[in-house]
Amino acid sequence: MPPVQRILADEAATIELGEDLALALKAGDCVALSGDLGAGKSTFARAFLRALADDDALEVPSPTFTLVQTYELRIPVAHFDLYRLADSSELDELGFDEALSQGICLVEWPERADDALPANRITLAITHENDGRRVEISGPDDKLQRVARSLAIRDFLNQHGHAQARRRHLSGDASIRAYERIHPADGSVSRILMDSPRHKPGPILEDGKYYQQLAHIAEDVVPFVAIDQLLLSRSFAAPAIDARDLDQGILLIEDLGSDGILDEAGEPIAERYVESARLLAHLHGEQTPTDIRVDATIVHRIPDFDRAAMKIETRLLTDWYLPWKRGEPASEEEKREYAAIWDGLIDLLQTSETNLLFRDFHSPNIIWRKERKGLDRIGLIDFQDAMIGPTAYDVASLVQDARVTIVPSLADRMMETYLAERHAGGTFDEATFLRDWHLMSAQRNCKLVGIWVRLMQRDGKPGYMKHMPRTFAYLETALSHESLKPLRDWCMKTGILVSESAN
Template sequence: MKSLERLLKDEAATIELGEDLALALKKGDCVGLSGDLGAGKSTIARAFLRAMADDDSLEVPSPTFTLVQAYDLRIPVAHFDLYRLADASELDELGFDEALSEGICLVEWPEKAEEALPAQRITLSFTHESEGRRVRIMGPDAALERIARSLAIRAFLSDAGHADARRRHLSGDASVRAYERIHSADGEPAKILMDAAKHKPGPILQDGKYYQQLAHLAEDVIPFVAISELLRKRGFAAPAIYARDLGKGLLLIEDLGSEGIIDAEGRPVAERYIEAVRLLGRLHAETAERDIAIADGIVHHIPDFDRTAIKIETSLLIDWYLPWKRGLPASDTERSDYFAIWDELIDILGSGEKNLLLRDFHSPNILWRPDRLGLERIGIIDFQDAMIGPTAYDVAALVQDARVTIDRRLAERLLGAYVAERKAQGGFDEAAFLRDWHLMAAQRNCKLAGIWVRLMQRDGKPGYMKHMPRTFAYLQHALTHEVLTPLREWCIKAGILVSESAN
């Protein structure tokens, strides 16, 4: 196994390492803590648990006599102390296997049950050195990679002037990006750490390209930096960027707050949605620049939401959703007919308005800032996949929010507010917009139906399947426009939708 070494000069450094490990470990990790009495095993375990709980006052009693102490945290953690273990077989009675299957196991004195612990575990070996401790971290390559990444983030924060910052898990999303909230020791407002390592290429799908390339999705943090600068220059509330390492994919950005546009019960707050759709009206009324320089020799060219990108997204319905729904894949004829329909629909889009579209403008990525005025009340995040394409796409993403049920009455109010905003600025074709809105809503929901299944089957994230009924209710409404009649008929014939006459 590979290893990492760190010199921990004092107890504060040991606590810091415990916090860094809390951002690196995941369910199924077993961590052995080895070393003499007083070497730092309990200190690092306590720091790890308090960071996982985001509670510096969390009581962490020593499990010396109970042998195990369980914590129901963001990820469940079981803290074992095997010093008094009589025989390795007693681990079964302590529920070790069950604890490991459900969360993380911290094991002090792992030498007492060497043969009963997983061979592929992480080990921290502590030895006294001068006034501090030296720790050697060993483990499987994948686990060490996660730990090394967390330590690199700590170094990045130190270089940015936040050496003593407290790091706390914030959230992840359906992508590989992760976020932390960073609290500075000097009491400055919290900041957000975006951890977005360069995307690893996937399987080749067509034309020698993988999915991210075909869909023109961001593969590093450069697009985020560029679009943030563009939005802020135009007066929109995107996060300021305080520090960046473009090569490592690390950004320290402004914390725009945590209040969203839905209430505590997960229902849409109409006033906030209306302000958000009015923001889109302002955004779409002014032509966006295509090339944004963010450093010497680094220029981001905003890609087009072109035929290739639209079709590779709609393919998710036929490649993932349809086989899951029916238990058998689409026939060659079904595939040919489906993509021929989309070719015709994309041709129709050619006559519509095109401008900057943010791509994921819906409740998880919109923040409400009640202490601000005007456009500043709406904070925008997660726009690294922005493209130039049919502006109706963003309006469809908001009005048919993938994670929130927008009833028909509110949807009509939102569309009305957007149309009013655009008409006030002149030169707006309402009929063409409404046509494109239905088309883009259909495209987005075909994509989402496939994504929910892909997240469940490929990525082990079944929780997103709860959005499937809403997705199909939205799709059914999108397909009511006459221009989408061929797609509606295809969906009925394929067994994806039930015809209204059959109800």
């Protein structure tokens, strides 16, 4: 990938570049800041650090005499100034390798230790040009692509009336999506930027398809836009879209707020969970069209939560969890038995009620808007993977929140509220729904135990493993229904669950 070049007309442009790159870099990145005295290296570094800290008042002393200054931020940063370095071997004494293993290293005057710095570093070469500066950013393709992506987002904001807007990290999730909070320069209300580049195809698994295709995972932002339009047309609180670039996967959307359905200690707020269950009942009371027109040329068809999608997700248990748990792969016989059991369970769903399901309707994706009334208090986000499937799925997702423990009394209140609203809305087959609830709970939790291991082993995100005990507790609840006995017996036989008599 060729170097990226930008013209920095003034100090404000240098500060903006520092803020933009604070959203592009990650732990393990070394950034070499090359340029003469007065080129703007320190200005860039100061802006970078303050943006990463989200603190304009952060003290950023020059490390000219100390040689290194460290910052414990969202990503740890070590700021090196090597101007007074006598020999490149002194980098070891400054703890460079350790700092790089834990976070980001910003290096001013990299020329003093050129032979000791990582070969895969990102280099910003800043030179004077007329009254401003020119910066050339070079580095390995993967790192440079992240830089280019952040600068493309800046160009998007400029093109849609938000020049000089301030960008701050909001969140990332278990996928490739990331979110920023955008503060317009005119002081108007903040907005959310959704950064969702197109998925790259993975290895072919079956029927000539890769995982995202089999599981119906959104591969671009079109499904989000379509479902958003649908929800708004039905008066649910989804974010309005201010600007969009479907090809690049960049959306500027309404900021619904930052309050969720958990308290400051991370515990469920009962009223908010119960009202979320009520919202699902209202959503399920009206049938959803399967085709949604996004623009003159694009129609999104909401995919079915079909057999292939259900089974590819449940396979995460045998592909990831079981090998991790036992230290050896699942046997072919175990895989065949497991697949046959799920075929039988999925056959039961032929009589299920189906409608729109969000797929991950739980605490990270629900916003609480206390100033509103009724169901308008519940803001909906992160629904790009929505499908048409058993209505029980999202109720299971909420009542058994994957990120927080729901005590039985609250789970009962949510279920009672949902069931009462459905009965009040017309004919409703409660017995079939409850069977489906247990079945969808089992499907979801079999998927999750595999996802937690995959996130740890493949993606280097071990923090998700803390959810494993909760997920198994939820799975045990799901398997208590008589229709799930074949799956429960298989889990006992493989050692995934331990019988009560063995305890």
